[in-house]
Amino acid sequence: MPTTTTSQPARRDARANRPLARPRLTRRPSRRPRRGRSPLHLILLPAAWSLAIFDLFVVGWLFLNSLKTTPEIFEDPWGLPSRPRWHNYVDAWNVAHFGEGVLNSLVLVVASGIATLSLAAPAAYALTRFRWRWSGPVTVFFAMGLGVPAQSIFIPLYVGMDRLGLVNTLWGLLLVYTATNLPFAVFFLTGFFASLPHELEEAAALDGAGPGYTFWRIMLPLTRSGLLTLFVLQAIGDWGETFFALVFLQDKKTISLALLNFTQTVQYTGAEWSVLFAGICIIVIPLIALYLWTGRRLVEGIAAGYGR
Amino acid sequence: MRGADAVEAAAATPPVRRTSRSASPFDSARRRALGVFVVPALAVYVLVVIAPTLLTVWISFHRWAGAGPMEYVGIGNYRFMLRDPAFHRSFVTTMVILFVVGAITFTVAFVLTMLLQDMAGRRFVRAVVFFPSLLPGLVIAILWGFLFDPQGLVNHVLTLLGVDEPPLWLGADHLFSTVMAGKVWLSAGTYTVIFMAAADRIPRYFYEAADLDGASAVQRFRHVTVPLMSGVAGVCAVLWSISALKSFEFMLAFAGATGQLPPVSLWTFPLYSYATAFAADAAAGFGVASAAAVMTLALSLVLTILVRRVLAERTHVEY
Numbered sequence: 001m002p003t004t005t006t007s008q009p010a011r012r013d014a015r016a017n018r019p020l021a022r023p024r025l026t027r028r029p030s031r032r033p034r035r036g037r038s039p040l041h042l043i044l045l046p047a048a049w050s051l052a053i054f055d056l057f058v059v060g061w062l063f064l065n066s067l068k069t070t071p072e073i074f075e076d077p078w079g080l081p082s083r084p085r086w087h088n089y090v091d092a093w094n095v096a097h098f099g100e101g102v103l104n105s106l107v108l109v110v111a112s113g114i115a116t117l118s119l120a121a122p123a124a125y126a127l128t129r130f131r132w133r134w135s136g137p138v139t140v141f142f143a144m145g146l147g148v149p150a151q152s153i154f155i156p157l158y159v160g161m162d163r164l165g166l167v168n169t170l171w172g173l174l175l176v177y178t179a180t181n182l183p184f185a186v187f188f189l190t191g192f193f194a195s196l197p198h199e200l201e202e203a204a205a206l207d208g209a210g211p212g213y214t215f216w217r218i219m220l221p222l223t224r225s226g227l228l229t230l231f232v233l234q235a236i237g238d239w240g241e242t243f244f245a246l247v248f249l250q251d252k253k254t255i256s257l258a259l260l261n262f263t264q265t266v267q268y269t270g271a272e273w274s275v276l277f278a279g280i281c282i283i284v285i286p287l288i289a290l291y292l293w294t295g296r297r298l299v300e301g302i303a304a305g306y307g308r
Numbered sequence: 309m310r311g312a313d314a315v316e317a318a319a320a321t322p323p324v325r326r327t328s329r330s331a332s333p334f335d336s337a338r339r340r341a342l343g344v345f346v347v348p349a350l351a352v353y354v355l356v357v358i359a360p361t362l363l364t365v366w367i368s369f370h371r372w373a374g375a376g377p378m379e380y381v382g383i384g385n386y387r388f389m390l391r392d393p394a395f396h397r398s399f400v401t402t403m404v405i406l407f408v409v410g411a412i413t414f415t416v417a418f419v420l421t422m423l424l425q426d427m428a429g430r431r432f433v434r435a436v437v438f439f440p441s442l443l444p445g446l447v448i449a450i451l452w453g454f455l456f457d458p459q460g461l462v463n464h465v466l467t468l469l470g471v472d473e474p475p476l477w478l479g480a481d482h483l484f485s486t487v488m489a490g491k492v493w494l495s496a497g498t499y500t501v502i503f504m505a506a507a508d509r510i511p512r513y514f515y516e517a518a519d520l521d522g523a524s525a526v527q528r529f530r531h532v533t534v535p536l537m538s539g540v541a542g543v544c545a546v547l548w549s550i551s552a553l554k555s556f557e558f559m560l561a562f563a564g565a566t567g568q569l570p571p572v573s574l575w576t577f578p579l580y581s582y583a584t585a586f587a588a589d590a591a592a593g594f595g596v597a598s599a600a601a602v603m604t605l606a607l608s609l610v611l612t613i614l615v616r617r618v619l620a621e622r623t624h625v626e627y
Contacts, residue, residue, distance in 0.1 A: 041423070048423045052436040058451060059439075061461070074459055119349040126345035130338045138346065145357050147608045149554045151581040152601035155594050156363035157356065159374055179356030182349055205334045211341040240444020242557035243578065256446050256557070263450060263561065264568070273454075280447055287442055295435055299501050 062284070066277040073273050088278035098279045101258030107170060108254065109235045112177035116185050116234060117227055119178070124189035125215050129201065139190055145183030150243045153180075158247055168250045176244050181234050188233075192226040193219065229301035232294050236287065255283050361605065368598035385599040395600065397572050398580040401484075405491065405576065406552040413492050413548070414541070417499035421507050422529065424500075434504060438497040445494065449561030452490035453478065483562065484573055491558060495551075499544055506540035507533065542615055549611040553577055553604050577604045 065073050067084040093099040123142075127135050157176065158167065166172030196219060204214045220227075242256040249257060259279060266276050291298065368385055370378040389395050420437065424430040440448055455461050456477035466474040477486045510533065518528045556578040562570040569575075569583055577600055585597035 044419060044423055045427065048420055048427070048433060048437075051420075052433045055436050055439055058455075062451065077461055077464055119352060122345040123349035126338075126342055130342055130345070131335050132339065132342060138350070142349075142353065145353060147550050147605075147612055148357055148361055149550070149578065149601070149604055149608065150556070151554075151578040151597075152364050152605045153357060153360035154581075155367060155585055155598055155601070156360040159594075160360075162374075175352075175356060179352050182353045182357070186349065202334070205337075211338045212344070215345070236442050240446055240557075242444070242446055242560060243582070247582070256444060259446055259450070260560070264563065276450070280450065283447055284443060291435075291439065291442060296431075299435065299438060300505070302498070302501055 059284070059288070062277060063281060066274065066281045068274055070272055070274045073277070085274065088274045089282065091272075091275045092279040092282055096262045096275055096279055097253050097258045098255065098262075098282050101253045101255040102282060104170060104252060105239055105254045105256075108174055108177060109238050112174050112181065112238060113231045113234050115174070115178040116181040117231060120182055120185035120189055120230075121220060121223070121227065122215060124186050125193050125219060127186070128190050128193040129198075129219075130211075139186070142183050142186040145180075146187065148183075150180070154244065154247050161248065167248055168252060170252065173244060173248050173254075176248065177238050177241070180244075181238070185230055185234070188230050189223070189226060192223050196222055225297065226301075228294070229297055232290060232298055233301065236290070239287065240283065259283065364598045364601050364605075367594055368602045369595075371593065371595050373593045381595065385595040386603075389596050389599050389603075392596075394572050394575060394583075395580055398575040398577055398600075401574060402553065402555070402576045404488065405555050406549060409488050409491050409495075410545075410548050410552060413495045413499060414544070416492060416496045417503050420496070420500045421503040422533070424504060425507060434501065438501050440494055441497040445557040446561050448494050449487075449490065449558045452486070452493070453562060456486050478562075480571075480573075483571070487559065487562060487574060491555070494558065495548075499548075502540060502544055503537065506537050510536045542618070545615045546612050549615065550608055553608050553611075556582070577601075 064081065066088055067086070068076075068081040069085060072079075072081060093102075126132075127139050127142075161167050161172045164172075166175070200218055200222075201214050204218050209218070240256050241254070242260070245254045245257055246260075253261070262276055262279060266272060367378075369380060369382060371381045371384070372378045424433055427433070457463075458476055458478070460477075462477065463474040475482055477483070514532045514536070515528060518532050523531065553576075555576045559570050559574045559576055559579055562574055569579065575583070581597045581600045581604075584600065585594055587593075
């Protein structure tokens with residue numbers, strides 16, 4: 001290994017000053033040596049690529065099908081549409097109620113996202129930073145909620161909300177989404193707040209800032225990227241949520257209910273697959289846009305949230 | 309102003325201080341703010357998540373249709389459930405998802421992680437493979453169903469390849485395996501992303517040392533990568549257990565033309581709870597549905613503790 005021997009002195013110097021970060025950062029670009037590849041690699045590598053290509057293909061194929069007529073989908077599954085039928089989207093939006101679903105889901109996702117963040121961020125901050133005997137137990141108590149599945153809370157919630165007149169309203173679902181997002185949000189944000197330096201808060205306190213001011217004007221802005229990642233993660237999770245929507249809504253629709261409804265009518269009548277594909281595209285396109293926009297941060301956020 | 313408040317507060321309540329360290333006005337101001345910071349989140353969480361969970365346990369010991377009086381039946385609901393063939397099916401399906409689909413998903417994710425480590429275009433492949441995990445389960449399920457439809461793309465390809473009678477993927481014989489394969493496709497991406505992040509944190513000099521000692525690729529993997537990733541794999545195992553016990557919408561989309569629910573062969577715990585709670589005949593009702601939910605909860609607790617226990621026995625490596 002010539003590289004290691006030549007870089008040895010430099011590395012030792014760097015180590016003396018900065019224990020870890022320096023040598024690793026400079027050597028990042030050259031990843032593991034490529035020698036020593038097993039024949040297994042030669043079989044599996046194409047498999048990895050074909051999985052990626054398959055995923056891309058499915059998205060492309062979905063989009064193409066949304067522009068065909070239903071007979072075209074079946075007769076010519078590979079071909080391009082003879083003439084792009086944008087009308088499928090109009091039908092999906094109006095006739096198949098995807099429009100209503102998108103609006104309701106959008107309201108739910110944005111409102112519950114904001115509500116969760118405004119509840120979880122102060123709580124996570126106080127639990128990591130305030131010296132309190134119960135901080136540890138309360139944090140664990142929140143994390144326990146990660147293990148509570150939807151089916152073990154829906155019956156009492158349904159009965160309770162029915163009595164309060166919250167069934168079949170977006171308010172009820174909003175409350176449920178906000179609360180069920182809390183465990184992950186607190187868990188995720190405690191990691192973020194714990195990594196911030198203490199000196200800032202002490203300096204703020206010396207300048208006469210109270211805890212509320214310190215949180216709002218100093219600590220919260222520092223976690224902006226974490227809050228955004230969390231918001232996007234929650235939005236993705238709730239965008240197509242089905243179980244609670246199915247339980248708590250009756251004639252109102254979210255995207256998942258619109259989709260479910262329409263699938264059933266398609267199966268009965270056997271028609272209008274093209275409109276179904278257009279509807280799926282209406283659901284998927286915002287997610288693709290979001291992914292392209294926040295992609296790397298999102299992937300790293302997930303890795304950071306769970307990987308520790 | 310604020311500083312004066314804090315000093316006043318510190319002076320007003322000196323005897324209750326626990327230790328000398330926390331006697332600063334800085335800490336006492338924070339302690340007074342604690343309620344404002346923590347209580348709203350805690351209240352919503354307790355009211356909407358914890359209280360209903362406890363009530364579900366309570367309901368599981370009663371016969372109840374949602375309104376009217378509750379009749380105490382002891383463990384009657386549990387007995388009914390354990391004799392119910394639909395519950396047996398749900399149990400088997402959930403366990404298959406938990407262990408078989410889980411094992412395959414983790415294997416796929418692990419192999420992808422290893423492959424992507426020194427592959428050109430790894431970021432791109434990772435981003436693409438992760439994408440299905442972002443889509444709603446319902447969407448994935450509908451696409452999957454369409455791909456494997458008798459007239460769908462998969463059979464189209466098989467016919468082009470010269471297979472005369474391609475299998476009926478969504479027929480009674482194959483439906484289960486087809487759906488399970490779909491779940492692997494849906495889940496593998498998430499775990500690949502997490503595993504890759506963990507693998508990236510393993511310092512290179514471990515591999516260099518292994519190289520110098522003449523370790524083969526397999527040995528490097530076995531003796532460096534696997535032990536150093538066991539912590540993350542454990543977290544993922546817990547996550548997987550929880551999500552497996554929640555499998556709902558992916559199955560829901562495979563409802564045939566018969567009605568709103570998929571065939572019983574695809575039922576999982578959530579589907580069983582949902583179906584019995586809102587069953588048309590209302591014979592079982594909320595009690596049995598709650599009993600099934602309590603069982604799920606207990607299982608999720610046991611699995612979490614078990615995985616933690618197994619992992620705690622391994623040596624924790626700092627690097």
